[in-house]
Amino acid sequence: MPMNVVLKVEESDDRALNSLVKKAAEKVQIFVRLRPATGKTTVFRVASESCLVATTPRMNRLNESMVTFHFSRVFQPETTQTELFEKTTQSIVEEALEGRNGLVFAYGVTNSGKTYTILGNNGNPGILPQTFAKLFQHTDDYDVTASYLEIYNEKVYDLMATANPKRTFLQLQEKDGRVHVKGLEERRILSYEDAKATLEYGQKNRQVAETRCNTDSSRSHCVFSLQIYRKSDPKHLWSKASYCCERGAKTGASGLRLQEASNINKSLMNLNQCLETLRWNQQNPKARRPVPFRSSKLTRLFQESLVGGHLRAGRIIMIVAVNPSNEEFEENLRTLEYGAIAKDVVTAPIRSNTRKSVVKAEYDTDGHKKRKRPSIVQPKSENITPNLTSKDKKPKKLVKRVPARVTLSNSRKSTTVPMNEASIKQEFVLLKEENRTLQLELEAKDAEYFKQEVRVRKKLVTEMTQQLNDLKASYEEKLSELQTELDTTKSQVTTLTNEKWKLEGLCEKLQEQVDECEDEIRRMEARHAEEIAEFQTF
Ligand SMILES: Nc1ncnc2c1ncn2[C@@H]1O[C@H](COP(=O)(O)OP(=O)(O)OP(=O)(O)O)[C@@H](O)[C@H]1O
Secondary structure, three states, X not given: OOHHHHHHHXXXXXXXXXXXXXXXXXXXXXXXXXXXXXXOXXXXXXXXXXEXXXXXXXXXXXXXXXXXXXXXXXXXXXXXXXXXXXXXXXXXXXXXXXXXXXXXXXXXXXXXXXXXXXXXXXXXXXXXXHHHHHHOOOOOOEXXXXXXXXXXXXXXXXXXXXXXXXXXXXXXXXXXXXXXXXXXOOEEXXXXXXXXXXXXXXXXXXXXXXXXXXXXXXXXXXXXXEEEEEOOEXXXXXXEEEEEEEEEOOOOOOOHHHHHHHOOOHHHHHHHHHHHHHHHHHHOHHHOOXXXXXXXXXXXXXXXXXXXXXXXXXXXXXXXXXXXXXXXXXXXXXXXXXXHHHHXXXXXXXXXXXXXXXXXXXXXXXXXXXXXXXXXXXXXXXXXXXXXXXXXXXXXXOOOOOOOOOEOOOOOOOOXXXXXXXXXXXXXXXXXXXXXXXXXXXXXXXXXXXXXXXXXXXXXXXXXXXXXXXXXXXXXXXXXXXXXXXXXXXXXXXHHHHHHHHHHHHHHHHHHHHHHHHHHHHHHHHHHHHHHHHHHHO
C-alpha cells in the first residue's frame, strides 16, 4: 500500500481544515482578564498565555480538584490598559474602518473589573476611550456617530436622551432581517473629546436614572455603539462597533449576592442558552434547534453578531473579567464556563470541504437555516469543527490515520515495512499531533468531568438542603406536638398536685378529728373507771 500517498492526502486535508478552522476560530475570541487580587488567593493560576487553571478552594469542597480552561489569551493582573487594548480590541477598530462590524462584550461577576476594562478611569483609559483615540486618527475619510443604550429590567433605554423621571423605553424592530432600536438617538461625534463627552453624558444619565429607580435588581447592560460612515458614501452605514458591559449599580447591591449566585443574570443565562444552542446546531446540523434569541433583549440585539452570515459580519470579542478571590470562586467558574461555551461557537459560515462542492445557504435571524438565499457560503456539516480552542486550531475528531509503520503479521514475530527517514519524520510529526489532540481531548474531558462534578455537587447540595429543610420542618412539627403534650401534662400535674394538697389537708383534718375522738374515748373510759370505782365503794 502506498503509505506516503495516503498520508500526504490526509495531511493536505488537515492543513486545509486547519486554515479554515483557524479563520473560523478568529470569529469569536475569548479573553480572560484577571484583576489584581485584594487578598491572598490560590484558586486561579495562569499556566500559559492561553491557559487558566482553577483550583477549587478546599474549604468549600470535599476534595480539591482542578479544571483547566483554554482561551484565546489570559491576561495577568499586571496587564496594562494599553496592552489589553492592543491585544484585544485594536484589530476590531481597524476592521471597522475596513467595513466590518465588531462586538466587544465584557462580562463577569460584580467587582471583577468589567467597567475598569471597558471605561477605565482618568489615568488608565479603558478600551472604549482608547477606541475613540484610535478612531479619530482617521476622521478625514469617515463620519462617526455614537449611540448609547441601556438594557434594564428587559427594557431598552436611550442613554443619550435627556434624563427625566419618566424614562421612556424603546422598542426593538426587525427590518431586513436585522434588529434595530426604534428611536435610538445617533449623535454625530467629531473628535476624541466629543466622543468622551458623549460617553460621560450617557454615564451621567445612567447614574441619574439609577438613583431615581427603586428596583429589586441593580444590574443592567450598557451598549455603546459607534457607527461609521464613509464620507464618499454618507447614506450607507459602513460598519458598526459595539461595546457591551454588564454593570452593577454601586448602591443597593447588598442582598443581591445570593440572587446573583443562583442566577447570575437572566440576560447572561439567555446568552449562554443561545451560545449552547448555536454550538449544538453546529455540531448537529441535521437536528437543528431554534436559537432562543428572542428570550432577552440582549440576545436579540446581538443575534446578528452571534449568527454571522451577513456580508459585514465581523468578529466578536468577549472579555471575561475575573476577580481571583476565593469567595467569588463558584461565580467566576460559571462565567469562565460561559466563556468556554462561547469559544466553541463559530459565528460566520466557513467553507469546510475542500474536495467536494460547497453548499450555499444562510442562517435566518432566529438561527434557522434559510433555504433559497444563495448569498452566503455554508459549510457541509460533517467537516465543521466548532470545538475550537485558541491553542488547538485542529478539529477535535481527527480523521483516523493509517499508521505509517504497518504490521504485516499479527503473530508475535511481526514483520514491519522498512521506512525511510522522511516517512519516519512524517510519522513522528503525525504522532506528535495526535498526542497533542489526545491531550487536549483529555483536558476537555477533565473540564467536562469537572463541570459535571460541579453540577452533581450543586444538585446534591440542593437535594440535601431540601432534605434537611424537610427534616427540620418535621422535627419542628414534632417539637411543637411534644411541647403541647408537655404543656397538657404540666397542667394535669398542677391539677393533680393541687388535688393532692387538698386531699392531704383533708387527711390532716380527719386525723385531727380521729385524734380528738380517741382523746374523748380515753376521757370517757377514765370517767367510767372512776364511776365504777365509786359504785364498788358503796
Ligand atoms: N485590572 C485592574 N487593575 C486595577 N484595578 C482594577 C482592575 N480591575 C478592577 N479594578 C478595580 O476594582 C474595582 C471594581 O472594578 P469595576 O468597577 O470595574 O468592577 P465591575 O465588574 O464593573 O463591577 P460591577 O459589576 O459591580 O459594576 C474598581 O475600583 C476598579 O478600579
